[in-house]
Amino acid sequence: MDFDRLQTFLRVVQYGSFQQVAAREYRSQRAVSKQMTQLEHELQVTLFQRGHNRISLTPQGRLFWASAQDIVNNYTAALTELREFDAPTKRLLRVGYFSAFEQPLLLRALYALKKRWPDSQFVVRQGSNEHLTQQVLDGSLDLTLSISYGRPAVAAATKLQATSIYHNQMVMGVSRLNPLSKLAQIPQQALTTLPILYYSPESSTFLLESFLASAPFIQDYEQIRRVTSAEQMHLLVALNQAVAFYPAGLISAKHDEQVAYLPIEGDNLQDYDIVVLSQPGQQPPLLKALMQQFHQTKL
Numbered sequence: 001m002d003f004d005r006l007q008t009f010l011r012v013v014q015y016g017s018f019q020q021v022a023a024r025e026y027r028s029q030r031a032v033s034k035q036m037t038q039l040e041h042e043l044q045v046t047l048f049q050r051g052h053n054r055i056s057l058t059p060q061g062r063l064f065w066a067s068a069q070d071i072v073n074n075y076t077a078a079l080t081e082l083r084e085f086d087a088p089t090k091r092l093l094r095v096g097y098f099s100a101f102e103q104p105l106l107l108r109a110l111y112a113l114k115k116r117w118p119d120s121q122f123v124v125r126q127g128s129n130e131h132l133t134q135q136v137l138d139g140s141l142d143l144t145l146s147i148s149y150g151r152p153a154v155a156a157a158t159k160l161q162a163t164s165i166y167h168n169q170m171v172m173g174v175s176r177l178n179p180l181s182k183l184a185q186i187p188q189q190a191l192t193t194l195p196i197l198y199y200s201p202e203s204s205t206f207l208l209e210s211f212l213a214s215a216p217f218i219q220d221y222e223q224i225r226r227v228t229s230a231e232q233m234h235l236l237v238a239l240n241q242a243v244a245f246y247p248a249g250l251i252s253a254k255h256d257e258q259v260a261y262l263p264i265e266g267d268n269l270q271d272y273d274i275v276v277l278s279q280p281g282q283q284p285p286l287l288k289a290l291m292q293q294f295h296q297t298k299l
Helices: 003-015 018-024 029-043 059-084 100-116 129-137 188-192 206-214 230-238 285-296
Strands: 048-051 054-057 092-097 121-126 143-148 161-175 196-199 224-227 243-247 259-262 271-278
Touching (some): 003 029, 003 059, 054 059, 092 285, 129 143, 129 206, 230 243, 271 285
Antiparallel strands (some): 143 271, 161 271
């Protein structure tokens, strides 16, 4: 598949017009339209509904749009990783993590390794639990961080090894503008009516299912919704638009003037573990050293 066509397709969707894309790239509208027609012929589907001075995606076009974004993003990320390495190295480790909250755990451990072995190099990817787990399974990652909360981090059928490196309790973030923030604990009943957020950089049901498994008193899963960044989640919580799940110990809660972090009342399912998922068997020296560093690192 022609990569340039994919990029043009994404730009056409972004701007909603062949003409706008052509003007921005100093090409003719006919050239852009021809590329999209060639892409449709290659896929054997109609991607666009063409009208007078406007276009829109067909249902097949909307479906392909998500796949095209993944293809382009993965290709760009792979190209960036390749160009980061100026010379071959025996000390290369490919690591994944699923949210910004695990970044302190990962950063301290990798920093210690880099300090110990300056020639070591790291590929670091962020993504959904599903994507990262698959990348460990297919060998494109050496390990990934995940969370075991309400349900196992990985199904037994995948045969990946899960090693806990951090244990704590999940708490709810509540705006200090909300009277609930004055309580010592959040009543379960209060959480059955409030909008609840969680953060995941990619579309994924893994964390949603984890939160529902840990909170059986929540019957309506529609009240739990995903946001794409930790910053957006925190902003909405601080403005009392919603409450949100936060991992205690991996957040700076002491000096937060806008948000209070409270345990859930009667909470017996709210413990979580950050785990390392890796292939079972003998570990390469750098991976073994990283695992040792995880256990030595204290937050």
